[in-house]
Amino acid sequence: MTSEYSAHHLQVLEGLEAVRKRPGMYIGSTDSRGLMHCVWEIIDNAVDEALGGHGDKIEIILHADGSVEVRDRARGIPVDVEPRTGLTGVEVVFTKLHAGGKFGGGSYAASGGLHGVGASVVNALSERLDVEVDRGGKTHAMSFHRGEPGIFAGPQPDSPFSPFEKSSELRVVGKAPRGVTGTRIRYWADRQIFTRDAAFVLDELEQRARQTAFLVPGLEILIIDERGDERIETSYRYDGGISEFTDFLAPDPAVTDTWRLQGEGRFTETVPVLQPSGAMVPTEVERTCIVDVALRWGTGYDTVTRSFVNIIATPKGGTHQAGFEQGLMKVIRDQVAQNARRLKVGAGEKLEKDDILAGVTAVLTVSFPEPQFEGQTKEILGTPAIRAIVSSVVGKELAARFSSTKRDDKAQTALVLDKVVSEMKARISARTHKETQRRKNALESSSLPAKLADCRTSDVDQTELFIVEGDSALGTAKHARNSEYQALLPIRGKILNVQKASVSDMLSNAECAAIIQTIGAGSGRSFDLDAARYGKIILMSDADVDGAHIRTLLLTLFFRYMRPLIEAGRVYAAVPPLHRVIVMNPGSKPNETIYTYSEKELHTLLARLQKSGKRWHDPIQRYKGLGEMDADQLATTTMDRNGRTLRRVRVEDAEAAMNVFELLMGSEVAPRRDFIVSSADRLDREAIDA
Incomplete structure (x- = not known):
């Protein structure tokens, strides 16, 4: 230098x-x-x-x-x-x-x-x-x-x-x-x-x-x-085109058909034009922008939008996507205001963009000469005039759809208004829940569920919440846990299948509401991972088919409304043992207790003991549920950090996971029946929830 x-x-x-x-x-x-x-x-x-x-x-x-x-x-x-x-x-x-x-x-x-x-x-x-x-x-x-x-x-x-x-x-x-x-x-x-x-x-x-x-x-x-x-x-x-593309992208069952909104607009801009002499002369030129949008509302709350300019994807949006959202919000807000009485919308309740876009799958394409992008990678459209053109086309075409007298259009637009108002009310309700669900200090009253057996420490990294199947298992688990950092929340049997239920049904369900309230981070779009009160969420149910079903229902709730917990690797399934084998030792040497977790593991253990000439107590205890264990056994095998096994729930492919949940837990019966029939021969009862 x-x-x-x-x-x-x-x-x-x-x-x-x-x-x-x-x-x-x-x-x-x-x-x-x-x-x-x-x-x-x-x-x-x-x-x-x-x-x-x-x-x-x-x-x-x-x-x-x-x-x-x-x-x-x-x-x-x-x-x-x-x-x-x-x-x-x-x-x-x-x-x-x-x-x-x-x-x-x-x-x-x-x-x-x-x-x-x-x-x-x-x-x-x-x-x-x-x-x-x-x-x-x-x-x-x-x-x-x-x-x-x-x-x-x-x-x-x-x-x-x-x-x-x-x-x-x-x-x-x-x-x-x-x-x-x-x-x-x-x-x-x-x-x-x-x-x-x-x-x-x-x-x-x-x-x-x-x-x-x-x-x-x-x-x-x-x-x-x-x-x-x-x-x-x-x-x-x-x-097909973008209508077919929208149906392909949609992650949830449809509330409306795929609507096509098409139109065009003109704008002028001054650009340097190359003359035959080789000179660049600023010239005002008129451009025509063609707008083509395909969109539909689904039953879910995820938003899937894809925007394109001259077939080039713009993953970070730009003026065309801003215009689309502007036109969409104006029409929906106007329609809700006109139907406020039927929809029971109060004066202080206002729709936000997320309420309107919840469940929307849309493909937006615009086509016009020489668009301006922000950078060579073309991820953001920058041409200013396109916003007003797209907003005008979307607003005009969508308003015509909502004012249509056709029976199908009237039915579907009514469903859309019901859905966006339901999302608004759910958001307001979730925000209220979230504000009251924070851990209270000693001077404040607790709003946590009465049946929660909370832990003493406030160090989130150390805390664990066990969601326990049934009151009988809860009684044993209370004696087996370390109350310093392990909290217990019992649920009664099988909770609501939230894949089929609406947001309001989920929030009004006692078991689902208790789980969301206990975790304290909200649900759906308002979920805040940093506000979660526990470092690990552990699903502890019986090692049988019903227990696997309960785990599936709980995972459906977490995946649909608290997905960041799964993505962060903070949701686990406990692995309780199936058998207890007491090996008899000769003389005064104390007997040895061995736990096995599958039929195959049990047979392997017995063959090994027989080969070495050791005997065991008959009959071998087969646990039918967590309530059959005493506190020491449950602590040693399932809850104590030094000896337990936990199965972490991961989501490597969110789209594939969403499809599986919709197949297994959704409202469409025929695909599920076909899946069960075709997969029956491949079923491994030992890995039913793996």
């Missing part, structure tokens, strides 16, 4: 040097996420062609050598010479930043590629990139090494490379059938740039391909994975 600072310390990065020096600026990061972003920069170009009606199939191949290949049947990258640079269209696209056919030249009405850096950035961050273009009856080819055009002596990225010295060459390497056009791009990501563990994620690729196939009806996307022992092929094609 030196205190001197002058102009010769400044660096000017030319062309693709800037990309290699600051890759995160263009692709977000250099881990797997950035690697996947590069793939989609190439694929999005092919999708833009399909949007314009050119080509109906895209192939994505993950080769065994780590390279990726994307093939399309579109018009093909231009191969003629671009007059200002003197380079072929292929070389311009892959070596020049901010170059392409999507800057308002008339080649694309609307496109996802906007900044002219997609293909060139991928090229700059690739150890090797090969491109082949079929146009005019010929196959043209060009290769690049870290962004520099030249010729490789072999097929691998580490083959000897000779860069072009005087002028580059777009080689003709074969003939293409008449009328056949398209582009094939294969590249090897540069491991000097990307982290060692960066890898192409097949699940993410398939998810994005499925999403794109929904958004471009009639387009087939084929993914071929050749990296493993077996070649995996997956094809996606949907002719």
Whole structure:
């Protein structure tokens, strides 16, 4: 370091040097996420062609050598010479930043590629990139090494490379059938740039391909994975559109049909327009924005929204999503105000956004030329005028639906209003619960359930709440617990199946309300993990089928209304023993007590004892429930931290877990019956709740 600072310390990065020096600026990061972003920069170009009606199939191949290949049947990258640079269209696209056919030249009405850096950035961050273009009856080819055009002596990225010295060459390497056009791009990501563990994620690729196939009806996307022992092929094609996409995304049973809200609006903006002379002149242009929304309300409270601009996903929203929420809230609030008497809404009760969006599954798409994004990764739409246009379209179309005289529309809109008002009342009720459920100090009266046997310490990390099946087990557990840090809450039999019940039914159920009140962190959207009064929640039920069912009902409650507890790994199932074997020792040596937890473990133990010549008391005690144990036995086997076994409940795939709960505990009987019939042969009674 030196205190001197002058102009010769400044660096000017030319062309693709800037990309290699600051890759995160263009692709977000250099881990797997950035690697996947590069793939989609190439694929999005092919999708833009399909949007314009050119080509109906895209192939994505993950080769065994780590390279990726994307093939399309579109018009093909231009191969003629671009007059200002003197380079072929292929070389311009892959070596020049901010170059392409999507800057308002008339080649694309609307496109996802906007900044002219997609293909060139991928090229700059690739150890090797090969491109082949079929146009005019010929196959043209060009290769690049870290962004520099030249010729490789072999097929691998580490083959000897000779860069072009005087002028580059777009080689003709074969003939293409008449009328056949398209582009094939294969590249090897540069491991000097990307982290060692960066890898192409097949699940993410398939998810994005499925999403794109929904958004471009009639387009087939084929993914071929050749990296493993077996070649995996997956094809996606949907002719439905975003209505079908919404039904696919919906996590819960429907309250309404999938409604389609469509319209368009116009706005003007001033943009620099390239003149034939080469000068950029600020010009006011009129844009047309096409809005297409598919949405439905479901019985749950989770919100699933997907927003897109010219088929590009905007996971962090932007002006279009803000407009959608604004239009939706205005219409629903107006309708609730008009029907306040029927809905029994008081003057002080006001709908919030979360009440309206509870249970909503929506796909929002807007299409217009040259949208403005916040950053190259295109995660947030920034064009200001789109908010008002989307809000106007959604408000107009939704208001027409609510004022419709059709019988189905009237019935469904009434259900929507009932649902959002129910969510509002549940939120207000939950907030009231939450405010009164905090642990009280010695000067305040306790609002905790009378049947709770609380612990003494206030150190949440040390505390444990045992939810115990039945009063008989509670009596034993009170003597077996360590009252310093172990609390007990008994429940009577099987609690309400909350997968089928409404929020208000759940809150009015005594057992569910007692559990929520005891944990003290609220429920649903208002759940606050930091406010939970216990570090561990342990479900302690009998080791039989009924006990497994009770555990399932309790887990349904936790998963649906207190999911952060499960995600944080704070929910456990106790593992009580099934048998007690008393081994008789000779002489004055005291007998030994051994507990087993399954029939298989018992038989293995008895075989081992018999082989070693030891005897045991007959009959062997088989526990039918926790109430049959005395306090010492329950403490030793199930509650004492030094000897117990706990089974932690985890959620690795929330969507799959939601589907399982809906299958097993939901209101649809037919799928559950089919599942039981088809799975009966595979049932292991010993692992019934594992």
